[in-house]
Amino acid sequence: MLPGSALADALESGEIDMNIPSAGVIPAEDYERIEGMRGVTTVGGQPLTTVFMYVNEKSVPDARQRKAISYAIDRRKLVSKLLGGAGEVVDGYFSSVSPYRNNAVKPAAYDRARAKRLLKEAGWDGRKTLTLSVPSGDDAIRQAAYIIADNLGKVGIKVNVENISFDELTDKVVKEDFDLGLLPVTMTPVNPLPDLAYFLGAGNPNGYRNEKVIDLLAAVGAEVDEEKIKSLYGELQHILAEDVPMPALYAAKALGAVNGRVVGATPKDFGMFINVQDWTVRRREA
Template sequence: MLKRNHLLLMIILFMFGLVLAACSADEPDGEKGDGKATETTEEEKAASDGPKDGGTITGAMHTAPAGMFNPIFYEEAYEANILDFTHEGLTSQNESLEFIPKLAKSWETNEDQTEITFQLEEGVKWHDGEEFTADDVVFTYKAISDPDYVSAGGVRTNYVEPLLGYEEYASGETDEFVGVVADSDYQVTFKFEEPNIMPLYYTSFPIIPEHVFKDIPVAEIPEAAESLDAGKVIGTGPFKFTEMIEREQYILERHEDYWQGKPHLDKLVWKIVQQSVMTGLLEKGEIDFIALPGGIDPADFDMVNEYENVTMIEQPDFGYQILGFKHNHRTAEDVENGVINPDNWVPNEKIADPKVRQAIAWAIDRQGLIGEGHGQGLLHGHGELINSPIAVQFWAYDENAGMNYSYDPEKAMEMLDELGYVDVDGDGYREDPDGNEWVLNMEYPTGNQLREKSAPIIADNLDKVGIKVDLRQPKEMSVYVEGLTNDNSDWDLYLIGWNLGSGDPDPLGLWGIKDAYNFSRWNNPESDELLYDAVKAPNAFEQDYRVEKYREWQDLYSEDLPALILYAQNSIWAYNDRLQGVEVLPYTMYKDAHTWWVND
């Protein structure tokens, strides 16, 4: 972590997979140097006295959560900011991205890697006082495997697809769920259809309580108060979600019976704040931290770095921003039924040719978005170009794989001319090869200032090569995600960012054909073959084999272009010095929040 003028740059790491009103002392009279020395001494004295119980911290988000507070159904990082403090999985990860115990205290795999058995922590209490057991683990995975899960809006099937009997259970062929078995109250075994190369990843999903949801059909869980309402959401985490003023603030109170020890803080409050005013509130002490998603605007980095009461963290992000291409759209019937069936998809003829998508990529000044230093670009140099949808921290990322679409508008225009996209009527914009008007509809969400600023720049880049873009008015994130999910039939281009899991570089879950998050509706069987080969035993037990498969896949992705990777922004987080006990991981600063305390 870095303090004021010292940046922590995280080294490349090994291994994938997934998201707070304070008082600050006035400066004493006299010279600034004397005042700072006195303030620092007081801080050091408070810290040396050790953790204190009590107090409230406030964090800021620029976009309100859509409102789903159930781990098996949530979709976006703003909801994850609540769930990260309320729910837990069997395992967690350390600074080296190794899996470590959480709700499970130990585990053992069988010889052929088809089973993994966990010994669970005893005495863990849910927020309502009920005891956590192996039955809760079974229930969670059974719910995600339920025949009604996907049609109800669930998108986490990648965690259950490798389990023994998943296909039979999910299709309704059998009522017996055999993939996860409770051997006793505190022992649970996961069984896989085939030897599994990353069982700790698949078994790391946050657990929900059986006693809360057992009488609610899975199809109705997303509408249940237990998934939506503060005071009804039950987890095992260090804080309970107790109150909210929707789209304004979300209040979490400490879980007195938390199994790792009562949290020091009384409350943790999330406030929804415009990104443009966050840093000023941080300096004044009206908010205590700014982290995921988005963090500090790179344009404000130097300013915030001068704040005397603030600690800053900068490290490579586990994610990226994309310009997505809608290859296909789902039918209205499939959307209504919650079905993802590639056989029914309707091709988007406007950008069906991969060479058209490549021309668009050449036309966009990605480096201009990033900049190379202070005062340049939207990121002011706090990010990097990447050409693959795999985080740079992973061993599978290959900077030499795929095409580096550098800014080359001349090449873009030459390609479009050769494809027959030329200006027929002299209005400055290209028609399609049949002479019809060619307009690309582009959508993007509000909330993230960098993304909002990127949209008109990208539209202008395309305008300069003769591509007419209908840049729509930005939508609030919850409305935007609904449009993406439902495949509104006139969307051609879209902007979104992905925060990746840190457990494994496997891109399935985002880019598999039937993945709900495959918003481009990319239908490339060769891609799926490579992705599934890369995780299939026995070959995939050898990392070199996986490296080669992912290199081939990155080349294919770059050529077929379901999306253009715009950039990987650095994570820039900051917190007020009154907040103590923060330990930063490569993918989050929300580690062990029960040990956080304030030195008021």
Template sequence: MQGRNAIGQRRIGRRRLVGQSAAAGLAVAGVGHLGVTRSAARQEAASGILQMGRESEFQPNFNPMQVATGTQTQICDLIFGRLLKVDTDLNLVPDLAEAYEISDDATQFTFTLRDDAVWHDGEPVTVDDVIFTYRLAMRPAAAARQWGKLSQIAGAIEFNEGASDEAAGLERVDDQTVRFTLAAPNVAWLFGTALSNSLMWILPEHILGDADPAALDQHPFMLAPEVGSGAYRFIDYVPDQYVQFEANPDFYLGAPKIGQVFLQLAVPTTQLAQLESGQLHLMPRMSPRDGERLQDDPALRIEPAPGVGVFQIAVNNERFPDKRVRQAMMYAVDRAALLDVVELGQGRLVNSTVIGPEWATYDDLDDYAYDPGRARELLAEAEWDGSRTISLTWSQGFQAIELAAPVFQQQLAEVGITVELAPLESAAYLQAVVTEPDFDLAWFGGGSYGMDPDVSSAYYLSTTWTPAGANTTHYANEALDELFIAGRGTPDLEERAAIYHDVALTLNEDVPTLFFWSNNLIWGISANLAGVRPGPNQYIWWNIQEWSLNEG
């Protein structure tokens, strides 16, 4: 479909934009000088109201340790700071840390904090807040979803299990410096999304210092997190309507130019109507069809960008332990045709979640070309019970899934697998898939797999099963675990490429999840909104303090 229209002509290659990625730079020792300082002069007062669309239903949990959706991630990004964050092109850039250093053997990560960061109540953000946040997240009662990365800190497991009162690898060096020492090398320790990120949102010790980790979700602060350190302050949440924020004039990266932000919670069709009418300034996850239809609208900018996530179905491996059944599901679906129908070809088929950067892409994997006959053969070999009905769930409102699911259902029926479609509201979906796993198949999309191949480890290591980790499939393969540990343990790109080739081959054969594609991101942006930088980073608001509105 290339060349059909401007959207098609502007398809952007991930390899060109992501390139070697920051992973290559972090694979060797070095100092990351992230010197960005606030101007001594106060910027002009913020003004205007920014309206952004988000999913209509999300679990109203403002605990940064329990983040599992894009809406929750955006809320935390607006309210809180991390040591570092990721820019448009997936490079690490300053946040609460102004500099960082990685040791030669990639076991020590040292961060120098800014001296001008304050909480929304005026208290200074300190190294003690960083230490407090990580200690809290390592407690078993906190059940932090980032545990897969945090468990790699030296002494974290002993601290988590109560065998030690301290995590030896979490060190307060001085008033401005914190150091993390890992139990084993990991050149990719800084990469990942909310569920697999070592860069926690930092919490205020002066407010949560006495909080019970087991009851953190019910703490008044987590119901209304009015004191953060981010670009915006939390003001209000009205279920099924909006989340409201107000500009933080003391933000350490510069006072925001826009006075208020509303995340309008609406289904995609409503978001689209609001964008076209001018009520909404930014719509994430626009469908390719809508992007094509609106690309010539002078009131809008339709911005396609390459994604680094994966559109996939988690298979509960405890219920489907025979990989032949999972392979049969792959062969049963015409993924290429589905990509054209659902995304108008805006993406590429993938056959594992190891999809980048460029040095970690492989062309010798089984491509699972559409082959219903082969699917039936595999099901016969596995003695599949044709009378069995299985359930497919997803979070309601995900347009691509809602287009693809009926086709998936029909094509699996043609090879002898009966699928019941069972979408759930966001909170119920998270409960069924993450917090209290009880599902057959769960469809989702996103992630940051293209940043570094180790990102996949959070989702497939046998030590990171949900609810404590991010492995929703409950897949376990000790040989794969060893490969992940070896791959993250060397800074040599040739060695890493060879190791992750084996990782990709293993995932490709075992199919713990059903792999579909990595799709492009399409943003709908009002022509009145300036400063937005679309790119492979799905968290487009990373520089929101620089955005401005021109609605005069």
């Protein structure tokens, strides 16, 4: 898979003809360039791919400490500076495109004073340094890491940013060999139970465990009534806002792009290949 930073060049050279927005994520700084490419059609996406902060509970065991981390992060700055506004602030597993989002649960405000109070209450050791691991191939996430490290430093949490490959980072997360980590995740807009079971259920990479959450996930899995499922997810979101097992930062509106020689294909996150039998690819001119 090409790193995001290479997609614009690959589209321009004809090395690739299109991307899947949530998988081949085009960096926001390349949007204007790609939108101006001759013969390339672009499609604006929905805010589906969310950047999450994995938090190893062996390193940050107290929910108040995790809440402090969440309050210390200036999410609006991340969206405006790194995405050029092409995204939205998210603090949880449900972005605005999800039919299960509980709008009564608001994203954590940027509140340094509150973050400091929570850290003091929870007895945070200011001498401790956390390592924030990020995938080196994603420039927006790499920049976000340094902004976050600065945000956390201002409330008394020392953070060292570690740039490693995507594969190395996912391996660390799976083995729970990390303090903090940033990774993009595309949650299905349909019932996201499989994703949530991975992030919140037994054996999750953060070491998080809450029996009420496990019971709610089981109840969702056994339920067929959509209104009841929505109610269960609403209750879940209230609990997660207090436990903060895995803060979300923002959801990018990923750009899709397709070369005009591919007829009948439209880049999108879900259902892109449903009509692949109808696609036509014109030969490149000599």
